[in-house]
Amino acid sequence: MAARQAAALKPGTRVGEGRYQIQKMIGRGAFGITYRARNTVSGSDVAIKEYLPRANAHRTANGTVQPLPGGRNAELFDIGKRVFLEETETLRSLPKQRGLVQVLAALRRRNTVCCVMEFVDGEELKTVVERTLRHRPFIPERTIRDLAVDIVSALHILHSEARLTHRDIKPANIMIRRATGEPVLIDFGAARPLDRHVELPPLLTRSYAALEQFNSDVTHYSSRMDVGPWSDLFSLSVVLYEMMSQGLPRPADERFATLRSTGEDPYVPIRDNLARSGFDHDYSDELLDLIDAGCALHPQDRPRSARLFLRRMGERLRVRKAGAQTGSATPIVAPGQVTGIIADWTAELWRRGKLVIIAVAGATVIAAYA
Numbered sequence: 024m025a026a027r028q029a030a031a032l033k034p035g036t037r038v039g040e041g042r043y044q045i046q047k048m049i050g051r052g053a054f055g056i057t058y059r060a061r062n063t064v065s066g067s068d069v070a071i072k073e074y075l076p077r078a079n080a081h082r083t084a085n086g087t088v089q090p091l092p093g094g095r096n097a098e099l100f101d102i103g104k105r106v107f108l109e110e111t112e113t114l115r116s117l118p119k120q121r122g123l124v125q126v127l128a129a130l131r132r133r134n135t136v137c138c139v140m141e142f143v144d145g146e147e148l149k150t151v152v153e154r155t156l157r158h159r160p161f162i163p164e165r166t167i168r169d170l171a172v173d174i175v176s177a178l179h180i181l182h183s184e185a186r187l188t189h190r191d192i193k194p195a196n197i198m199i200r201r202a203t204g205e206p207v208l209i210d211f212g213a214a215r216p217l218d219r220h221v222e223l224p225p226l227l228t229r230s231y232a233a234l235e236q237f238n239s240d241v242t243h244y245s246s247r248m249d250v251g252p253w254s255d256l257f258s259l260s261v262v263l264y265e266m267m268s269q270g271l272p273r274p275a276d277e278r279f280a281t282l283r284s285t286g287e288d289p290y291v292p293i294r295d296n297l298a299r300s301g302f303d304h305d306y307s308d309e310l311l312d313l314i315d316a317g318c319a320l321h322p323q324d325r326p327r328s329a330r331l332f333l334r335r336m337g338e339r340l341r342v343r344k345a346g347a348q349t350g351s352a353t354p355i356v357a358p359g360q361v362t363g364i365i366a367d368w369t370a371e372l373w374r375r376g377k378l379v380i381i382a383v384a385g386a387t388v389i390a391a392y393a
Contacts, residue, residue, distance in 0.1 A: 029075050029082045031056050037063075038137060039130045043071060053077060053226050054103075054212035059142060068142040069127065072212065074107045074135045076100065078224070088135040099223060104136055106221055110214055111138040113185045121341060122177035124198075124209045143209060145201045149194035152266055162266050164306050168338060170197075170206050170266075174259060176341040177208050179329035182252045186217045190250065192258035193231045194265070217251060233257035234275040235322055253325045256332050260317025260325075267306060267314070268296040278320050288320055309337060 031048040032038075038045065043060045049070070050057035057072045075081075075088055079096035083089050090100035114126035128139040148170075155162060174197065181187050189196075191213035198207045213226035227236045235248035257275075265271050272278075272290050281289045293314045297304050313335045319325045326332040333340060 029056070029077060029080065029088075032058060032073070038071065038132050039128065039139070043069060043130075043139065045071070050210075052210070052212055054107075057210075060139075068144075070124075070140045070142045070209075071130075072138045072140070072210075073132075074104055074137070076103055079103075080135075087133045102221065103223055106215070106223065107138070107212075108136045110185075110187060110211060110216075111136065113187065114138075114211065117180060117185055120177055120180045122173035122206060122208060123180060124207050138211075140209075143198045143200060143207050145198045145207070147195050148197040148199060148206065148262070148266075151199045152194070156269070161302055161304050164310060167263060167267060167306075167310065168336065171259070171263060171336065172333060172338050172341055173206050174208055175256075175329045175333050178252065178255050178259070179340050180342065181208075181214075182217065182255070182329060187211070187214045188217055188250055188252065189214050189255050189258075190236060191226065191228055191231075192255055192262060193228045194262060197262070215250070229274045229276070230271055231258040231261045232275060233322070234279055234320055237276050248322055251322070252328050253322050256317050256326055256329070257319075260314050264293050264296075264314050264318060267304065268293055268300060268302070270296055270300065272296075272318055275320060282320070290318065290320065293318075309335070 032045045036045040046059045049059050055073050055075045060069050060071045080090050080100050090097040111129040125141040130137040196210045233254040235250050
């Protein structure tokens with residue numbers, strides 16, 4: 024077991040022919056280790072993900088990454104390394120897109136490969152949502168829509184140009200930029216090609232994964248259900264469901280097992296979950312219906328593409344450079360950014376018809392009512 028917890032690169036280690044200097048480890052997952060590093064030429068910070076799958080590889084005493092002995096470890100390690108390198112090169116070729124982390128370079132080092140990305144200075148979506156809910160009772164619909172449009176637009180580029188599915192969309196893989204509040208989709212460790220099957224064990228987060236991402240021994244389907252854009256849209260719909268109702272639907276594999284045994288899918292429509300929680304949310308029927316459609320258990324019942332998903336929201340793709348102005352409000356309270364909360368909440372109350380503004384002797388009195 025100890026051998027599988029591979030040692031991280033030490034701070035000060037240089038990679039990429041000395042161009043990048045490791046500062047510290049910032050994440051470790053099933054597929055590899057992520058570091059914050061410094062570009063010694065430009066002085067800018069980057070994120071580097073090192074391919075080091077803990078299930079079948081380790082770092083030796085001389086720093087080389089090698090497959091663990093036995094079984095199919097060597098074969099799976101080599102397949103995964105090749106796919107990781109191919110995907111990094113593909114992502115590096117993409118245009119700079121708002122909502123999608125920018126991949127800068129692919130490195131080969133000591134029998135493994137590394138993906139160099141922009142360093143996103145910010146916090147995970149879950150952390151920012153929790154802070155936002157300390158200042159307002161629910162996440163406004165415009166906020167949900169802005170975040171969804173940015174991430175779905177990023178998925179459109181990922182699916183249509185990179186021909187990849189992300190396969191691990193969850194709050195931990197959506198960062199909120201500190202300066203702007205822009206959401207950014209990160210971590211492509213679980214990503215796989217759309218056009219071909221790769222013989223690697225599935226990597227997923229159970230609470231957010233679509234049914235077709237689970238092994239056939241879980242779904243008991245006679246033929247494999249294809250993973251596609253609809254799978255990423257399922258995961259994003261679960262993320263939005265959680266943001267809006269502060270609760271999660273039951274995992275897809277559990278829903279399927281219950282459906283097989285009882286004939287009923289135990290999914291709780293988001294309207295019902297909001298009602299149970301007593302939230303006075305005032306979300307539109309259009310948005311609520313889309314969340315339920317996106318969370319449909321069977322792939323054929325969900326929107327089939329990013330463009331169709333946004334069309335059902337009455338929104339359009341935002342295909343433009345990261346950092347460009349979109350004309351929309353800052354999605355949520357960015358890290359360290361509380362300014363503007365009162366103004367935003369006042370606008371939300373006014374929209375809902377629950378705000379009265381009265382001028383009294385030259386002063387303005389604002390009253391909110393339930």
